[in-house]
Amino acid sequence: MELWMCLLLAGCALLSLGATQPLAINYTTDILRLAKAAHIKAYLSEDEQKPCDNFYNYVCGNWPRLHPARIKNKKTNYLEELQELFVRKSADMLKTARPGGDSSADRLLKSFFTSCYNQANDTQSALRTLLQVTDFRGGWPEIRVPSWYYYEYDWLQVIATIKRRLGIDIIIGLDVILDYKEEHMHRLKIGAPQLPLGHRRQYLDASYHLTRLRYQRSIAEKLQRYFPEQSQRWYEEVSDQVVDLEQQLAKGLPHNAALTLEQTTRQRTAAEMKAAYGSYVDVSRYLQMIFNDTMYVDLYETPEDYLSNLVDVIRLTPKMQLANYTIWRTLDTLDQARVPQNVQPGIWCVQMVRDHFPQQLESLFHRNYNNMQMINDLQSTWSDIKRVFREQLQASTDLHWMTLETRQRAIAKLDAIELQFRNHDETQLIRQTHGLRLHPDQFYPNLANVLQWRTQRQLAKLVEEPQLMDQVYKVPHYELTNNKMQIPITFLQARFFWDPAYPNAIKYGTLGVLLARQMLHGFDDVGRHYDRHGYRNNWWDPISEGSYSRRSQCFQEQYAIFEDFHGKPVHDKGLISRIVADNGALDIAYRAYVEWLKNTDETSTLYQREQLPLLDNTHNQLFYMAYAQLYCSDYPESVEMFDELPEQIRVNTALSNSEHFVNAFSCSRSDKLNARFKCALY
Ligand SMILES: *[C@@H]1O[C@H](CO)[C@@H](O)[C@H](O)[C@H]1NC(C)=O
Ligand SMILES: *[C@@H]1O[C@H](CO)[C@@H](O)[C@H](O)[C@H]1NC(C)=O
Numbered sequence: 001m002e003l004w005m006c007l008l009l010a011g012c013a014l015l016s017l018g019a020t021q022p023l024a025i026n027y028t029t030d031i032l033r034l035a036k037a038a039h040i041k042a043y044l045s046e047d048e049q050k051p052c053d054n055f056y057n058y059v060c061g062n063w064p065r066l067h068p069a070r071i072k073n074k075k076t077n078y079l080e081e082l083q084e085l086f087v088r089k090s091a092d093m094l095k096t097a098r099p100g101g102d103s104s105a106d107r108l109l110k111s112f113f114t115s116c117y118n119q120a121n122d123t124q125s126a127l128r129t130l131l132q133v134t135d136f137r138g139g140w141p142e143i144r145v146p147s148w149y150y151y152e153y154d155w156l157q158v159i160a161t162i163k164r165r166l167g168i169d170i171i172i173g174l175d176v177i178l179d180y181k182e183e184h185m186h187r188l189k190i191g192a193p194q195l196p197l198g199h200r201r202q203y204l205d206a207s208y209h210l211t212r213l214r215y216q217r218s219i220a221e222k223l224q225r226y227f228p229e230q231s232q233r234w235y236e237e238v239s240d241q242v243v244d245l246e247q248q249l250a251k252g253l254p255h256n257a258a259l260t261l262e263q264t265t266r267q268r269t270a271a272e273m274k275a276a277y278g279s280y281v282d283v284s285r286y287l288q289m290i291f292n293d294t295m296y297v298d299l300y301e302t303p304e305d306y307l308s309n310l311v312d313v314i315r316l317t318p319k320m321q322l323a324n325y326t327i328w329r330t331l332d333t334l335d336q337a338r339v340p341q342n343v344q345p346g347i348w349c350v351q352m353v354r355d356h357f358p359q360q361l362e363s364l365f366h367r368n369y370n371n372m373q374m375i376n377d378l379q380s381t382w383s384d385i386k387r388v389f390r391e392q393l394q395a396s397t398d399l400h401w402m403t404l405e406t407r408q409r410a411i412a413k414l415d416a417i418e419l420q421f422r423n424h425d426e427t428q429l430i431r432q433t434h435g436l437r438l439h440p441d442q443f444y445p446n447l448a449n450v451l452q453w454r455t456q457r458q459l460a461k462l463v464e465e466p467q468l469m470d471q472v473y474k475v476p477h478y479e480l481t482n483n484k485m486q487i488p489i490t491f492l493q494a495r496f497f498w499d500p501a502y503p504n505a506i507k508y509g510t511l512g513v514l515l516a517r518q519m520l521h522g523f524d525d526v527g528r529h530y531d532r533h534g535y536r537n538n539w540w541d542p543i544s545e546g547s548y549s550r551r552s553q554c555f556q557e558q559y560a561i562f563e564d565f566h567g568k569p570v571h572d573k574g575l576i577s578r579i580v581a582d583n584g585a586l587d588i589a590y591r592a593y594v595e596w597l598k599n600t601d602e603t604s605t606l607y608q609r610e611q612l613p614l615l616d617n618t619h620n621q622l623f624y625m626a627y628a629q630l631y632c633s634d635y636p637e638s639v640e641m642f643d644e645l646p647e648q649i650r651v652n653t654a655l656s657n658s659e660h661f662v663n664a665f666s667c668s669r670s671d672k673l674n675a676r677f678k679c680a681l682y
């Protein structure tokens with residue numbers, strides 16, 4: 001492991017500091033600075049690359065070699081590293097019990113993690129759990145009581161049990177969704193389940209024949225893993241029956257896969273559906289079995305033809321095939337918890353914990369790695385950024401294109417933006433998991449319990465008021481409709497963006513830029529139509545609006561040449577917002593840095609502290625390097641189109657509009673990154 005990685009993870013054997021409390025480790029300033037320098041240097045281009053030509057390549061040239069996208073066929077980027085760190089630190093945290101220090105929710109997470117770590121690839125345990133949870137008294141795959149399937153097998157009851165116990169949608173899909181007509185309530189949606197191959201055409205069009213063949217083979221292979229003693233014929237027969245049944249079900253899906261939910265939905269009561277479909281597909285009974293109550297509410301039935309087609313499928317399909325299909329789908333869902341090849345079990349199991357207990361994991365992380373100093377530093381950087389923008393709005397020089405009145409309204413909006421740290425109500429999190437029992441040595445039974453717990457919570461939403469969408473972001477996020485800035489807990493990780501030992505140039509170049517970007521979203525094309533309370537409300541006078549359009553036109557012309565990148569088209573729907581934030585944030589964060597320098601005693605020690613070993617860059621240059629490296633990324637070959645402007649263009653174009661950048665690297669007039677006509681808004 002490289003030195004900088006060790007330090008970020010805060011637990012390096014190399015430094016023989018095997019402490020269990022990561023934050024208590026007391027690295028010396030010199031080591032931290034050295035590690036940061038090595039981190040920056042690792043990504044610098046190894047070729048002769050002129051900063052004024054292509055700055056992005058200059059600082060990120062080596063990124064694709066260290067973080068190639070081709071391995072997982074997925075874009076890699078610098079900020080994603082923060083998530084990796086979160087996962088790796090979480091693995092350490094989940095492995096460590098703290099007797100007396102863990103809450104009941106913490107112990108649950110740790111039990112789940114430990115059981116996953118030890119048993120997630122135990123296929124026999126998955127199978128045993130499956131047979132315990134569900135009711136296949138006829139036996140499977142060896143059928144001990146064949147008559148059971150003919151006479152007693154009640155397919156509807158079996159799938160209702162599986163839905164209730166494991167949350168799996170088989171043959172019928174059921175969910176609680178936000179009502180699209182009245183947003184303040186939830187509604188039950190019933191109809192088609194999500195089929196593994198997707199839409200109707202994948203199942204029924206001749207052109208997808210090969211896809212289906214591959215699908216069938218993958219089913220046969222999985223069956224073989226679970227039932228090694230069965231014959232080749234059996235794998236083929238069962239997998240063939242699975243695909244066949246899904247093809248029958250897909251006949252009830254709409255021809256046009258692009259139709260929206262509203263276009264394919266009708267509203268009915270369970271009693272009306274019972275009248276329409278009779279006892280072959282008895283919706284009332286199904287709901288009764290799931291909710292243990294008679295449901296009188298209106299339901300959304302979607303897509304409209306699914307259940308009537310299902311009546312035919314049920315009538316014509318042997319019960320044994322329905323049973324085989326049901327068992328297979330359940331098994332396949334449990335199988336998805338198995339550790340995939342080439343993934344470390346520790347990493348995989350953190351993902352499992354995160355999937356099922358996202359808030360509890362964040363809370364545990366926060367309590368383990370919480371660093372008051374980081375929160376304070378973040379607050380102070382934020383107030384620096386805010387102050388600089390406020391000063392610009394107050395002075396009549398920089399933003400002279402806005403009228404005084406509009407600038408005053410902008411100040412009022414700016415003043416109202418607050419940081420919100422996503423923190424959780426600990427008691428509530430513990431209450432949520434009340435009654436859930438997990439054992440450190442029984443992964444699949446645990447998984448079944450967790451799935452049941454989740455399903456009950458999901459279904460219980462039907463009678464609850466919708467909460468404000470609790471979306472989790474990875475970086476600070478500006479929320480338009482309440483004029484607040486959300487700071488995710490995973491963002492507050494020691495030494496990634498900043499540390500008191502690092503030059504402040506780095507803090508302003510990374511954290512400062514990220515905060516300024518989000519702040520400006522309150523003042524860009526979309527955000528400027530919302531007021532300080534987050535209500536839609538145009539507070540711009542016509543003169544300022546006119547200037548705004550003219551200035552953003554300058555950017556549009558400047559960026560218009562980037563219709564494609566490396567021969568692939570670029571269609572960025574949020575282009576203007578991105579441009580405004582990119583260009584404005586760079587300038588505001590830099591000014592904030594310069595002001596900080598001015599307000600600090602300018603001694604030679606200060607300038608020494610503002611530089612790093614290994615790199616002979618000035619403090620101003622470090623600011624721009626840290627900024628640009630935030631955007632280092634690599635795209636897989638398979639990308640056909642860019643739906644966001646690629647990072648290289650974003651970084652280079654924003655820099656080319658910056659006089660300060662040109663000065664910091666002494667770019668000449670003819671250099672590419674010294675735009676002759678510089679565009680500016682904020
Ligand atoms: C870290 O080390 C420095 C210098 O050795 C010392 O002054 C400081 O108290 C230590 N801090 C902690 C938290 O141990
Ligand atoms: C799980 O996988 C690991 C490594 O792939 C292997 O060593 C172990 O035996 C497997 N455990 C079971 C129960 O199959």
Ligand SMILES: *[C@@H]1O[C@H](CO)[C@@H](O)[C@H](O)[C@H]1NC(C)=O
Binds near residue numbers: 292
């Ligand atoms: C279903 O409801 C009945 C009466 O309302 C109750 O006695 C029974 O325990 C419930 N069953 C389950 C599984 O919740």
Ligand SMILES: *[C@@H]1O[C@H](CO)[C@@H](O)[C@H](O)[C@H]1NC(C)=O
Binds near residue numbers: 141143320
């Ligand atoms: C269902 O599975 C049983 C047991 O493995 C097998 O004998 C039977 O042929 C299968 N039937 C159908 C219709 O898929």
